[in-house]
Amino acid sequence: MALLNKPPAVLALEDGTLYRGYAFGVPGDTVGEIVFNTSMTGYQEILTDPSYHGQIVTMTYPHIGNYGVSVYDMESNRPFARGFVVREFSRTASNHRAHQDLQSFMEQHAIVGIEGIDTRALTRRLRTGGVVKGVIHHGAVDDAEAAELVARAQAHADIDGRDMTPEVTTPLPYARPTFRETPRVVVIDFGIKHSIVYKLEQAGAEVIVVPAQTTPAQIMALDPYGLVLSNGPGDPDGPRYAHDTVWQMLGLVPTYGICMGHQLLGLAVGGTTYKLRHGHHGANTPVKNVVTGEVEITSQNHNYAVDVDTIPGNQFRATHVNLNDGTLEGMAHVRYPVFSVQYHPEASPGPHDANYLFRRFIEEVNAFEGATSLPTGTALAEG
């Protein structure tokens, strides 16, 4: 291994910025919107989170790959991130849980990576300049080639307004039978992380995961006691059909939205969403539960947020707010047992502070006797 003469690679941004580094992962090129994540652990969960579909991820922590890759840490069946940008990837994987190292994982799943660039500079660029598209290219480039890469980044389609769910949702429904007397919960998969399913099971649910385009009638035919709207990639304005599904299901069974599921809920009842300047991607965001006054440290991964004030008729009230920037982190319906959070209570990666939401949800599902005796969503948000 030559430390002082590593294979070159470049990252070209749409604004013309060029970062020169070294190639890792599978040889080749990739293009996408670049987002940064400030989690110091959990790179595998991040790479395999379908919410990163179509995006190039950069990690702010400089050493990536240290503890390898484990089959137990997959958040879906494969990586969804389109490219990986790190300060230094580890050639050694050291952990008893590791089944392979990061390099072979990236080769196996054809992910293009670049290391050795000033990822802090890139992060500051993303922070101040908003979402930026870029191209990772393996190999040395001259000025003309660099200009071509920049042009490719510029030409890449924006995520805004696109429906990416068909690319990530399960093609067929699948069930996780429990062989016990447990309430059945249907989860609509907009790009679900496995951990959401595990947490629901742990909280005591029989889980059926259905494709994003499943109709309300099909869902009700499964006789659910609860409904979960999963996370997923892209602009929540994209999957319009989902807005209708959620609207029609509203109030029928206790409902719990996570991340994109939260945004879809806001849109379904007539609210609006907006794109954040650089999104929230990390595992250290403080969120205050305004119902209980408690503070949770949360795992976050989103570029869009719900504007709760735009929801007509004050149907929802804010239950959680972000202590850093005051954005909406959770809301609950004032009449129905329907609540949602913008962050990731299933963590993975990240702190487990909000795991209680799964427990609370299942408690309400268990108590569910019909639309007349329902507690409000606000009660659900209590810890």
Place this chain on the structure above:
Amino acid sequence: MPKRDDIHTILILGSGPIQIGQAAEFDYSGTQACKALRAAGYRVVLVNSNPATIMTDPDVADRTYVEPLDPAHVEAILAAERPDALLPTLGGQTALNLAKTLWETGVLERHGVELIGANYDAIHKGEDRRAFQEAMAHIGIDTPAGRMVSTLDEALAFAGEIGYPAIIRPSYTLGGSGGGVAHDEAEFRRIVRQGLHDSPVHTVLVEESVLGWKEYELEVMRDHNDTVVIICSIENLDPMGVHTGDSLTVAPAQTLSDKEYQTLRDHSIAIIREIGVDTGGSNIQFAVDPTTGRVIVIEMNPRVSRSSALASKATGYPIAKIAALLAVGYHLDELPNDITAETRAAFEPSIDYVVTKIPRFAFEKFPGARHDLGTQMRSVGEVMAIGRTFKESLQKALRSLELDVRSGLRDVSDADLEARWVPGPTRILALLEGLRRGVTPQALHERTAVDPWFLAQLAEIIEAERELSCLAAPTLWTPEVWREVKRLGFSDAHLADLTGSDEASIRAARIAAGGTPVFKTVDTCAAEFEAYTPYHYAAYEVEDEVAPSDKPKVVILGSGPNRIGQGVEFDYATVHAVWALKEAGFETIMINSNPETVSTDYDTADRLYFEPLTFEDVLNVVDREAPEGVIVQLGGQTPLKLAGRLEAAGVPIWGTPAAAIDRAEDRDGFLALCREVGVANPEGGVATSPEEARTLAQRIGYPVMVRPSYVLGGRAMQVVRSDAELAAYLDDVYAELEGTPTILVDAFLEGATELDVDALSDGETTVVAGVMEHVEGAGVHSGDSACIVPPVGLDAALLDEVRDAAIRLTDAIGVRGLINLQFVVKDGRVYVIEANPRASRTVPYLSKAIGHPLAKYAALISAGRTLRDLGFTATPTPPLYAVKEVVLPFHKFVGVAPILGPEMRSTGESMGLDADPWRAYEKAQRGAGQVLPHGGRVRLVGDGLDDVADAFAALAFDVSRGPLDPGDEVATDLLIDVTGGPDLRRALEAGVPYVSTRDAARWTVEAIRATRDAPLRVAALQDLGAA
């Protein structure tokens, strides 16, 4: 909830003298707490016997008591100040133990004082092994199989069950004092016996060994609203078995997956809740089995700790400040994160760099002590470095250590090298050298259990060394090669060594190729938010975030790692310089590498660069900032050593010029200068070879004092009495030190009185700030001798002569700022033995004694002010007698005789203040942990003690002479042994007060006479008119 308004006055306990396991980090935490609580509107009363601290500056608290940290004195202060609350979590184990005693004995209740920050139950559960284990069992978290025992027999029975090696941990001791790892029964018996003795409650925990497991620490904060956040995770490169204070540690954790890290996080939260630490910081240690991932909790400290200081500096999160504010009722989400201003203190820092801490040891000062490391902490200081990668931060940390031994271990045999792979002070260097000699990382892992990831990183450094040696000359390196080489952390000096070049050429070639660093910011949030706090480090990256301002700037060089001879006193001086120059309108810039200190708090100076104090790293900052001046004279020997090279590189050195420093340091020059101004020296000279040294010694006549030039704290200084002793000494010195240093040989004036003098000069006027009379005579290093100001044993004429000599010497050297001079007086004659044109160890003590901030004056003089401007034109008369006593770490070094000598070995000091000199001495003793008996048995060993025996007899002591009876029991209440015999060690281990010199014996008997019938009295510095 906002702050509590039912409490108004808060008492804060400091941690007392610096000692191993409890160092400058508690000055940092206490100072932060005082500042934060006063800013929140509370009246703060501080007690700390350590005068060398910033926190005991009269400006820091409302009321400052430099008094012994014992129940009697604290109770007197409670009665005088009537505080509503006591905050015990910021003064280390000393404060926590004292608070516990005050609670148990009903003192707090009697005075209506509430414990805040940690309640009694939490302290008990966190510190008492059995209570802790029960608490952990309650929440289902594993602890090592263990049993609390109070007899050796019980211990042996349990060891029979778990086998060897076994771990022994005494309850309620500092830095694991008295504990250890026993590999067999004999060792087990020895350690258990010691541990039972050292534990104030005479119990030890015997535990299953988890040697070789991975070791982690988490720093946790909790508020009254039950919000819990993790500030930092730390991974030890040295696996379980080495005290974390002695381990090379890295932040954040490197080899844990998110699943594993979150398990530790969940455990930490459950633990802080179960133990019931209401508010503030705690430190929790875990061991993780590298093969199964099984996690066990080792211990938790329900208080701010050394690791908290490290975590604060590693992340930028001010743990002590926030802990203090939480204690008075604030919630984490109500407090701002100072660094980002917009976000809250309720969050978990994310860092985008790697922090490495390496401890600094002082084994060379304790010949005969075993060098292997265990569960008992023995390092005396530490360095921290920040790099973008582990490799870079490790190499920066290594050069921050300023080791003067042959650090490459190039010449040691393979067998010797292997012996150094066991935990020891040079282990990291030995691992690197092993890789250099072709040992595989796998083999090293099998030998040391160091995680393969760390070994792979070390191997990459060595691999790069190999590649470098195959490259063309550095002048031909491409910018890409320079970037990669510097990113790996190689210094110019290291590259010069690897390529057979010199540092200046490397620097020139590097700069020609555009190889200069940029500066990044420590911002707690990995760049997610804008940062406003100017805390920076250098990196070889693309983007520079730091724009120099156009204000006039001064760079103040810090003192680097604490070590014996260069401790918190120098941090005190540099912080004072920062404060003074800020007030004078300068932008102050601090460079330092010591995470324990106030100087490396991001809100001390206007800008903080956390960087090694080497020529290259300092020049990087100076080049970037272009300051008006650089101050080198306040941080001790570390910055002073750089003065010449910096000045030669065109850096404006403020204060005493480098040439003047040389004049004082250069032996011949100094002697000539003394002759010129008519001040006598003890006869002496300089030898550049063993033969010369012998000739010189014979000419002067034995005994002579010998030492290498340019060393610190009396390193390798010795009194030799014959040719044979001299030869043995020279062999040792040449073996240990780089090159062949010149050796200074001086007449040794036996029985003389030593004096320390600190003086200030602005070039026009010179003022002696104080003359301090040593209690111990010549032959005891000035840093290890007790001393008193004003002197009691010199007549006025002689004192005038000393002052006059000091002024003449100071003027002749050309000092601008502080100078410390050492004199000896024998038979009515005054000799000067040393002049150090810099701030000395005695500056903070003297400043407090006379009520003048000398380091501030020195800084202002270097900025152009005069002593007349400052109103400091005559030697002040102290309002009280002030005695300084030292604390020595002998109990940590098994088998070392606890005697004083020319080699400095003390780690810290206490101060006693009283209108009576003997009572001041007694207080200083007490502050240093030696409580003198008021009656009972005294044992005197050695000649020349008849007058002492008579004096004790007159005080109705039961006096006996001659060595103690052999056996376990030390049958006396006070031992005076001036023979350096083995009884001293026995007394030390038995916790019996002991005195090892005739001078101190005389002071001791007077101190007992003066205090035994007198009521205890305490005084606040603010009442003395001290500044």
